[in-house]
Amino acid sequence: MKAGIVGLPNVGKSTLFNCLSNAKAQSANFPFCTIEPNIGVVNVPDERIQKLEGLVNPERVIPATVEIVDIAGLVKGASKGEGLGNQFLGNIRETDAILHVLRCFDNDNIVHVDGSVDPIRDKETIDMELQLKDLETVEKKLDKVKRAAKTGNKEAQKEEAVLLQLKEGLEAGTSVRAIDIEEDARTEYVTPLQFITDKPVMYVCNVDEEAAATGNAYVEKVKEAVANEKAEVIFLAVGTEADITELETYDERQLFLEDLGLSEPGSAKLIRGAYKLLDLETYFTAGVKEVRAWTIPIGATAPQAAGVIHTDFEKGFIRAEVISYNDYIQYGSEAKVKEAGKMRVEGKEYTVKDGDVMHFRFNV
Numbered sequence: 001m002k003a004g005i006v007g008l009p010n011v012g013k014s015t016l017f018n019c020l021s022n023a024k025a026q027s028a029n030f031p032f033c034t035i036e037p038n039i040g041v042v043n044v045p046d047e048r049i050q051k052l053e054g055l056v057n058p059e060r061v062i063p064a065t066v067e068i069v070d071i072a073g074l075v076k077g078a079s080k081g082e083g084l085g086n087q088f089l090g091n092i093r094e095t096d097a098i099l100h101v102l103r104c105f106d107n108d109n110i111v112h113v114d115g116s117v118d119p120i121r122d123k124e125t126i127d128m129e130l131q132l133k134d135l136e137t138v139e140k141k142l143d144k145v146k147r148a149a150k151t152g153n154k155e156a157q158k159e160e161a162v163l164l165q166l167k168e169g170l171e172a173g174t175s176v177r178a179i180d181i182e183e184d185a186r187t188e189y190v191t192p193l194q195f196i197t198d199k200p201v202m203y204v205c206n207v208d209e210e211a212a213a214t215g216n217a218y219v220e221k222v223k224e225a226v227a228n229e230k231a232e233v234i235f236l237a238v239g240t241e242a243d244i245t246e247l248e249t250y251d252e253r254q255l256f257l258e259d260l261g262l263s264e265p266g267s268a269k270l271i272r273g274a275y276k277l278l279d280l281e282t283y284f285t286a287g288v289k290e291v292r293a294w295t296i297p298i299g300a301t302a303p304q305a306a307g308v309i310h311t312d313f314e315k316g317f318i319r320a321e322v323i324s325y326n327d328y329i330q331y332g333s334e335a336k337v338k339e340a341g342k343m344r345v346e347g348k349e350y351t352v353k354d355g356d357v358m359h360f361r362f363n364v
Contacts, residue, residue, distance in 0.1 A: 001067065001096050002095045003069070003098070004068075006092060007100060008122050010110065011122070014038070015239065016238045017038060019241040039070075040068045040070075041068075042068050043064070043065055043271075044065060044271055044272060046064065046272075046293060048355060049063055052328065057288070058286070059289055059290060060289075060291075061292070062290060062293065064280075089129075089196065093196055095199065097202070097277040098199050098202070100123065102123055103206055104219055104222065120222065123225065124173075127175060130175070130196045130197045134166075135170045137195060138163055138170060139167070142167065145159050145160050159188075166179060166190065170197075175229065176195040177200070177231075178229045200278070201229070201232075203226055203231060204234055205219045205233065206238045208237060208239075212236065212266065213261035234266070235266070241267050245267075280296070281352075282295060283353075283356045284325070284358070285309075296352060301352070302350040302360075303348050305320075306360040312362065312364045313360050316362040316363045316364035318363055320346045320347075321360075321361070322344045323342065324353070324356060
């Protein structure tokens with residue numbers, strides 16, 4: 001599952017990517033510094049795995065991860081191939097969620113591609129290009145569906161009505177995710193077309209150091225502007241986060257954060273947010289060999305969760321032995337949880353809960 005970092009050129013995307021992945025993508029004070037998308041696999045910060053490590057004392061610990069893609073900056077006219085438009089739009093289509101970086105700070109020394117700081121205008125520039133690309137998709141599909149609808153095909157007529165609603169919304173500047181379509185129709189006709197503006201989005205407001213803990217007026221404007229989008233908004237000082245990652249010791253980093261009034265780096269909040277945005281959750285396996293976080297879609301059943309470890313576990317699933325995370329922490333070991341009668345045996349229908357500690361029994 002991949003989250004793509006997008007935005008206008010020079011808003012801090014590559015610097016943010018470096019903070020998240022320590023992959024050191026090239027960043028510089030000029031547009032189109034990123035041409036090929038950089039990909040980083042980022043650990044999801046989760047204090048639960050550290051607490052399990054303290055109790056189990058395993059040989060190794062493997063946290064959950066999320067893939068972050070740093071995509072080239074987009075400009076007006078990208079939907080018609082301007083700048084790196086077609087490449088950008090192809091790269092973004094391959095991601096599962098969007099982290100849209102908006103410049104929310106003033107600094108005369110850093111060039112803005114449009115000459116002034118205005119996050120709402122910047123957001124609308126990107127939205128419009130993505131919406132125009134989605135409009136192309138709708139129009140191509142409509143051409144095919146209209147012919148079938150004219151013959152009296154009821155299914156095609158239903159689909160045509162949904163596509164016309166999408167077309168009208170996109171032409172009015174509304175992203176697909178914010179167009180009010182019934183859930184069944186959305187599942188059947190909208191989701192399969194993989195619209196770019198239907199992807200879940202988090203707006204990442206890049207603020208200056210002074211606003212790292214509190215945000216600023218630009219952030220409030222962004223929150224107002226996206227209120228109807230069911231989108232997340234977070235703010236962090238990307239340049240400052242980059243400075244923090246350069247510090248050598250944990251104690252130095254903590255002191256820097258405390259000076260800013262922060263309890264943790266904003267990047268940690270962003271990674272957890274991206275994980276949720278992708279509709280992912282975590283279950284754990286805990287033994288002396290390893291404590292490991294496994295990533296599953298929210299709502300996964302016990303056999304599906306077992307299949308993430310190995311397909312044979314899903315095929316031959318018999319049962320799952322489940323301990324809730326809170327019970328594991330309260331009793332301090334698997335043996336004591338069993339003694340207290342808190343280990344549950346669950347079958348194929350069980351929906352895994354975030355934080356479950358699990359063992360699987362299977363036979364192939």
